[in-house]
Amino acid sequence: MTAPTQAMLDARGIDTFYGPSHILRGVNFHVGRGETVSLLGRNGMGKTTLLRTLMGLLKPKRGAILLDGRDVTEARANIKARAGMGFVPEGRGIFPNLSVEENLLFAARPGPDGRIDWTQEAIYQMFPRLFERRRIWGNQLSGGEQQMLTIGRVLLSNPSILLIDEATEGLAPKMRDAIWETLGIIARKGISIVIVDKNLDDLVDLVDRHVVLTKGQVVFEGTSAELLADQEMVRTMLGV
Numbered sequence: 001m002t003a004p005t006q007a008m009l010d011a012r013g014i015d016t017f018y019g020p021s022h023i024l025r026g027v028n029f030h031v032g033r034g035e036t037v038s039l040l041g042r043n044g045m046g047k048t049t050l051l052r053t054l055m056g057l058l059k060p061k062r063g064a065i066l067l068d069g070r071d072v073t074e075a076r077a078n079i080k081a082r083a084g085m086g087f088v089p090e091g092r093g094i095f096p097n098l099s100v101e102e103n104l105l106f107a108a109r110p111g112p113d114g115r116i117d118w119t120q121e122a123i124y125q126m127f128p129r130l131f132e133r134r135r136i137w138g139n140q141l142s143g144g145e146q147q148m149l150t151i152g153r154v155l156l157s158n159p160s161i162l163l164i165d166e167a168t169e170g171l172a173p174k175m176r177d178a179i180w181e182t183l184g185i186i187a188r189k190g191i192s193i194v195i196v197d198k199n200l201d202d203l204v205d206l207v208d209r210h211v212v213l214t215k216g217q218v219v220f221e222g223t224s225a226e227l228l229a230d231q232e233m234v235r236t237m238l239g240v
């Protein structure tokens with residue numbers, strides 16, 4: 001499938017290895033401007049590896065990655081972050097000995113074109129819990145609060161595209177709902193999003209398109225209706 005010319009992110013023919021282990025095999029993956037895409041697949045199929053490759057934390061052995069039309073294949077994560085990519089990794093990466101507010105403001109800056117979509121006030125408005133806890137140390141937060149903080153911190157770098165790994169894993173149901181609501185707000189602002197998560201019901205309601213990986217290869221791409229119409233694929237490729 002050819003990518004739209006206006007793709008925010010366009011990765012072609014990506015092969016990524018861990019040492020001798022060949023993980024991603026010729027992956028083509030694109031995200032349009034303002035498009036929300038889920039990345040699905042059973043455990044160990046390469047979802048995190050693809051996010052880390054897109055972000056520049058892993059170097060692909062073959063292939064090309066274009067961000068807003070610019071070739072960033074060789075660029076490291078800090079360069080890609082400045083060019084508009086925001087990454088919320090599994091495990092989150094909160095600084096334990098900084099306050100919530102210090103954690104939040106750590107990477108705050110205008111977007112690549114000087115755009116400011118998000119301010120500290122906007123983040124506190126979206127997550128009143130973070131405002132209440134702004135003087136607390138990072139290591140005193142619950143898992144849900146940590147995820148809010150990580151998302152808030154990344155948004156303050158005003159990204160054009162947000163990659164989020166295991167968006168709601170391990171969170172209490174109320175916190176999960178808050179995260180899904182937040183992702184909806186971000187999507188409605190026109191920011192492109194790639195989400196890895198296991199909650200198919202929530203993803204189906206949120207995203208424009210799903211991409212399924214099996215053994216490091218894309219085996220399905222389609223809308224929620226197309227995904228749900230293929231129950232055999234959902235069962236075998238997703239295990240749900």
Ligand SMILES: Nc1ncnc2c1ncn2[C@@H]1O[C@H](COP(=O)(O)OP(=O)(O)OP(=O)(O)O)[C@@H](O)[C@H]1O
Binds near residue numbers: 023041045048
């Ligand atoms: N640091 C590493 N060194 C070697 N192999 C790795 C490393 N990290 C992951 N792998 C292997 O790469 C493959 C893809 O892993 P990856 O984490 O991308 O999968 P995933 O689809 O995100 O699954 P999960 O939901 O379990 O995180 C797996 O076989 C995994 O064992």
